[in-house]
Amino acid sequence: MAEKSFDFNEVVENFKSVVTNKYFCFDGRMGKREYWMYFIPAFILGIIPFVGWVISLALLCPTLGATARRLHDIGKTGWLNILWIICPPIGPIVLIVLCIKDGDAAANAYGEAPAAPAE
16 A cells, blocks of 8 residues: 655644644554654754754653654553653664554554544
């Protein structure tokens, strides 16, 4: 099955949804596509000179929540988020590799599989 291409409007809507509707949400699961449509723009915004650290700080909770939900999708605990802090630079690499993996197709301990994106 071919992956659907990214639409800029879809990326913007997904980003806004994660930041507004799921700001402190650490429960449930997040599909790989939804995660990367949030994480990549958040990362890009965070590297903007001078204001990037303010943006990164503002996006800290939604980013931790999104990563926890993404880890839940592959059947791992969201507590693995602390790898960013306790194991630099290896921890972030491990988390990125984990977040690239496909999620569990069936329900797992963290809930039902996220809905597939609309075609």
